[in-house]
Amino acid sequence: MVQILNTKKDNLISAKISGKISKNDVEKIHPLIHDIVDKGKKVDFYFEMEDFHGYELEGLWADLKVDSAHISDYGKMAFVGEKKWQEWAAKATDFFTSSEVKYFDLKDKEQAKTWIGQ
Template sequence: MSIQLHEENGGTMIVVQVSGKLVKADYEHFVPEFERLVQAHGKLRLLFDMAGFHGWELSAAWEDLKFGVKHFDDIERLAMVGEKKWQQGMARFCKPFTKAQVRYFDHSDAAEARKWLEQANGTD
């Protein structure tokens, strides 16, 4: 249904909010904006907020896979914030598809996710 992203802390953190069920058209807007941010800031630290997220249509899942392959090395840290067991499983599933440090946080721990993203490299 939608992917929204915005910069925080002068571009040091990018918040990506997904909601509903994603469709292929959602990626037509998201991917160019993400690529603009990579060009502007280099490797990104992402807070991926999945509150209200219900998954992908098949064509959107394919777009997501292509996005992951293309941007394998563009994310430094990825904090996945969710509210459902399958979303926690997504965090484990995506680790082999990125060089990013990936951690899952329950939605009630969103402030902790932000702190983790702001930490210096090499600390966990």
């Protein structure tokens, strides 16, 4: 499940993620990406993962399609989590993008918010 969080930064998508990401969850975020890109800005992300278990198959496929279409539109990404595999996933994301990607432990979420400019 993806819960969009309020933010003052107009090019930041901030969300709390738990459970498994579905296709509907990805469809919530995609128009937000377009709104930012249409303003001529890079999209920054803050994802706080708590009790997160990955993707449903359709959610993964939808996310891959969105990311492949917008990968050059992404700026900074802050992944905040509680599991070692989430840190590895953030490092993999950093490898495949030109974005600046950082992983923070859940206990360091205030540091992540400062880094992303939330």
